[in-house]
Amino acid sequence: MAATSLFQHYNGHSSVWDEMFANASDIRQHYQNVANFLLTIPGDELNKKEELAKRLFMSQGITFTVYSSGEGIEKIFPFDIIPRIITASEWDFIERGIKQRLRALNLFLRDVYHEQFILKDGVVPFNLVYSCPHYLREMQGVNVPYDIYVHIAGIDLIRDHDGTFYVLEDNLRTPSGVSYMIENREITKRIFPDLIPQNHVRSVTHYPNILYKNLMALSPRKIASPNIVLLTPGIYNSAYFEHTTLARLMGVELVEGRDLVVENHHVYMKTTAGLQQVDVIYRRVDDAFLDPLVFDPNSVLGVSGILSAYRKGNVAIVNSIGNGVADDKAIYVYVPDMIRYYLNEEPILKNVPTYQLGKADEQEYVLKNIDKMVVKKTNESGGYGMLMGHAASEQEIEAYKKEIMKEPRHFIAQPTISLSSAPCYIDGKVQPRRVDLRPFALCSPNGIEIVPGGLTRVALREGSLVVNSSQGGGSKDTWVLSI
Amino acid sequence: MLSRVADSLYWMSRYIERTDSTLRTLTINHLSAQDNPKEFTWGPLLRIFSNMEEQDIIAIERNGRQVLQYMVLSRDNPNSVSNLVIQARENARAVQDNITKELWQCLNEFYHVVRDQRLKQALQYDDPATVLDTLIRQCMLYYGTTDITMFRGEGLCFMNLGKYLERAIQSADILDIKFSDLSYDLDKTTDTTYWKHLLKSVSGYALYLKRYRSGFEARNVVDQVLFNNDFPRSILYSINQLHRSFNGLKNDQNTEGYSKVDFLIGKLRSKLQYSNVDSVSRIGLHHYLTEITTDIYAIGNTLNQHYFAYS
Numbered sequence: 001m002a003a004t005s006l007f008q009h010y011n012g013h014s015s016v017w018d019e020m021f022a023n024a025s026d027i028r029q030h031y032q033n034v035a036n037f038l039l040t041i042p043g044d045e046l047n048k049k050e051e052l053a054k055r056l057f058m059s060q061g062i063t064f065t066v067y068s069s070g071e072g073i074e075k076i077f078p079f080d081i082i083p084r085i086i087t088a089s090e091w092d093f094i095e096r097g098i099k100q101r102l103r104a105l106n107l108f109l110r111d112v113y114h115e116q117f118i119l120k121d122g123v124v125p126f127n128l129v130y131s132c133p134h135y136l137r138e139m140q141g142v143n144v145p146y147d148i149y150v151h152i153a154g155i156d157l158i159r160d161h162d163g164t165f166y167v168l169e170d171n172l173r174t175p176s177g178v179s180y181m182i183e184n185r186e187i188t189k190r191i192f193p194d195l196i197p198q199n200h201v202r203s204v205t206h207y208p209n210i211l212y213k214n215l216m217a218l219s220p221r222k223i224a225s226p227n228i229v230l231l232t233p234g235i236y237n238s239a240y241f242e243h244t245t246l247a248r249l250m251g252v253e254l255v256e257g258r259d260l261v262v263e264n265h266h267v268y269m270k271t272t273a274g275l276q277q278v279d280v281i282y283r284r285v286d287d288a289f290l291d292p293l294v295f296d297p298n299s300v301l302g303v304s305g306i307l308s309a310y311r312k313g314n315v316a317i318v319n320s321i322g323n324g325v326a327d328d329k330a331i332y333v334y335v336p337d338m339i340r341y342y343l344n345e346e347p348i349l350k351n352v353p354t355y356q357l358g359k360a361d362e363q364e365y366v367l368k369n370i371d372k373m374v375v376k377k378t379n380e381s382g383g384y385g386m387l388m389g390h391a392a393s394e395q396e397i398e399a400y401k402k403e404i405m406k407e408p409r410h411f412i413a414q415p416t417i418s419l420s421s422a423p424c425y426i427d428g429k430v431q432p433r434r435v436d437l438r439p440f441a442l443c444s445p446n447g448i449e450i451v452p453g454g455l456t457r458v459a460l461r462e463g464s465l466v467v468n469s470s471q472g473g474g475s476k477d478t479w480v481l482s483i
Numbered sequence: 484m485l486s487r488v489a490d491s492l493y494w495m496s497r498y499i500e501r502t503d504s505t506l507r508t509l510t511i512n513h514l515s516a517q518d519n520p521k522e523f524t525w526g527p528l529l530r531i532f533s534n535m536e537e538q539d540i541i542a543i544e545r546n547g548r549q550v551l552q553y554m555v556l557s558r559d560n561p562n563s564v565s566n567l568v569i570q571a572r573e574n575a576r577a578v579q580d581n582i583t584k585e586l587w588q589c590l591n592e593f594y595h596v597v598r599d600q601r602l603k604q605a606l607q608y609d610d611p612a613t614v615l616d617t618l619i620r621q622c623m624l625y626y627g628t629t630d631i632t633m634f635r636g637e638g639l640c641f642m643n644l645g646k647y648l649e650r651a652i653q654s655a656d657i658l659d660i661k662f663s664d665l666s667y668d669l670d671k672t673t674d675t676t677y678w679k680h681l682l683k684s685v686s687g688y689a690l691y692l693k694r695y696r697s698g699f700e701a702r703n704v705v706d707q708v709l710f711n712n713d714f715p716r717s718i719l720y721s722i723n724q725l726h727r728s729f730n731g732l733k734n735d736q737n738t739e740g741y742s743k744v745d746f747l748i749g750k751l752r753s754k755l756q757y758s759n760v761d762s763v764s765r766i767g768l769h770h771y772l773t774e775i776t777t778d779i780y781a782i783g784n785t786l787n788q789h790y791f792a793y794s
Binding site: 058059060061074234235240244247248252253254255256258259269270271272273274 | 484485486487488489573576577578579580584587588591592595637641732734736737790791792
């Protein structure tokens with residue numbers, strides 16, 4: 001019988017939370033519909049659907065270009081056809097948790113760049129902030145519109161063996177991946193027609209509308225149609241597809257640094273009809289490259305003088321500058337304390353237990369138990385510069401320890417958390433693979449909105465815990481059910 | 484519209500126009516090679532469309548398959564069809580938010596077609612006319628998609644400027660090279676297949692038969708390609724369309740640039756309108772064509788200076 005064969009290779013690990021199977025034979029309620037549907041499809045049809053998905057990504061240019069030997073090769077981010085499903089009550093919890101966390105993080109940034117009450121009260125140590133490479137003294141005392149620093153956040157969540165959600169990481173600078181939340185859904189509509197309405201899946205397509213509305217609200221000039229632009233590093237950036245998608249869906253101009261010029265503390269774009277003033281910049285260029293006069297003088301991606309225009313309030317920049325001090329992996333440890341300090345609430349979402357190598361006692365503990373730890377650099381992202389203690393060789397560990405001792409402040413360690421697994425269609429079989437979840441939250445003067453969905457990243461290699469796309473990860477469509 | 488975007492739209496369009504022109508010329512040359520295997524050579528074509536050294540041209544000018552590989556797929560030939568399509572698509576990629584999704588997908592699919600390994604195989608072993616035809620169809624798809632989906636506005640104006648400017652240059656070049664074989668002597672008669680192929684390579688054969696009833700004469704061919712306003716590849720038609728598209732860019736902001744370019748286009752239009760085959764033959768065809776192309780390049784440069792300068 002086809003039914004048994006599709007799932008018969010599904011060997012979930014007993015110590016891992018599986019999104020679909022409560023135990024070997026018991027499919028969770030919210031996956032029941034999709035599981036039944038998959039069982040009715042003849043095996044070969046699933047392969048065809050996988051092919052169709054690939055072809056759609058390719059022909060729509062949802063690709064990134066890898067340049068090797070002078071010639072570009074188009075690649076698609078691997079996409080798994082089986083959606084990841086989140087129940088209404090799980091989502092309600094996640095949504096409340098992220099909103100709370102983001103309120104505290106915005107207050108923290110406002111505080112750190114102004115009065116620094118939290119440092120003076122000894123809740124977060126001074127030296128941790130000042131030694132953070134992403135703390136920018138250029139932003140000290142700068143008032144930003146509506147005191148919002150983080151307009152767009154991507155909060156990475158994982159689930160431990162009992163299904164509890166943990167925050168793995170906050171992304172408060174220029175989080176990417178939201179175009180895949182949108183496009184993955186469009187692809188699912190094509191490969192599984194009717195399945196989405198049948199399952200009461202909440203829509204994610206209004207994300208660009210909300211973002212556009214929020215950007216409009218930030219315009220310093222109170223005029224009917226302010227000029228809003230999306231600043232991209234250019235077509236060679238691996239997230240370029242995302243930049244053009246968002247610009248297209250919002251109907252805003254996609255600009256590069258060389259399209260902009262600053263004169264008398266105002267930002268202008270160079271158009272065929274001369275210079276036009278720019279009011280709001282949604283930038284996808286990192287802080288360091290934003291203004292060669294202030295930060296990296298070699299940057300050709302930024303705009304000279306843009307920071308002065310920002311400080312004078314003549315242009316709004318989204319996200320604000322210097323946010324890295326709040327999503328630094330060493331500061332992360334203090335986010336639950338921030339929530340208690342600023343909001344007088346208990347954190348809804350938990351942090352993963354984290355040890356700071358800069359602290360002598362915690363360092364000693366980590367080095368002793370390094371085989372059970374994941375050690376990370378505080379200023380790296382994308383899965384680079386990590387040590388997975390359980391999988392590393394003796395030599396790798398020794399070499400890494402030397403690295404740590406050079407600059408212990410720049411390392412943190414977390415016990416190996418077993419990410420939850422979700423069903424994936426790989427090599428003609430449904431197999432469990434580890435996943436995380438990145439919902440995207442939008443902050444505006446009127447509050448925080450989170451589009452019901454997000455990016456589910458998958459570690460496609462068997463047994464792997466690394467979901468980053470730069471390390472062989474893929475993605476899934478993410479369904480939030482309305483009932 | 485951003486200057487950079489205008490620039491990219493203009494070049495995207497120029498590259499596709501050049502692709503289309505190259506493909507049609509390749510098809511016709513291939514067909515005439517079948518008609519006339521003894522006398523036919525690919526030399527004139529290679530001289531217009533590539534920057535090959537003379538000795539390399541002589542080495543391959545009688546090897547159709549090799550010329551096709553070079554003209555369609557070669558990475559070293561900046562004017563090969565695949566390089567032109569890659570350029571067009573790179574430009575489109577940088578302005579995806581300013582063209583319709585349909586147009587972007589159309590160019591993206593064209594790109595995947597020229598990058599497909601099967602194309603190389605097909606050019607080597609299948610019927611070249613069929614293979615070239617499938618590529619020409621991609622260009623037609625581009626024109627149709629542009630016409631039906633692209634919003635009427637500044638962007639489309641810049642695309643049309645690129646299209647007609649490039650087309651005028653292509654037509655002038657084809658005429659120039661073909662007549663260089665005859666030392667630009669308009670009264671020299673040769674066999675009619677020669678003129679047939681020239682007209683076919685600019686898709687002007689059917690119109691010629693209807694319009695000029697006195698058989699194949701060099702003067703009539705020149706008249707059609709230069710001055711026939713019903714012929715969509717004539718230079719006069721292209722410049723008239725250029726003028727029309729450029730009018731769409733009139734606004735209150737860039738009056739200086741507008742009047743400069745408008746002046747140059749107007750001057751060139753008058754020159755074409757008040758010339759005829761007799762006056763051309765008095766000053767010499769080559770001389771006349773050189774003047775025309777110099778004027779066209781001047782229009783391109785002035786556009787560049789006043790509309791595209793951004794870096």
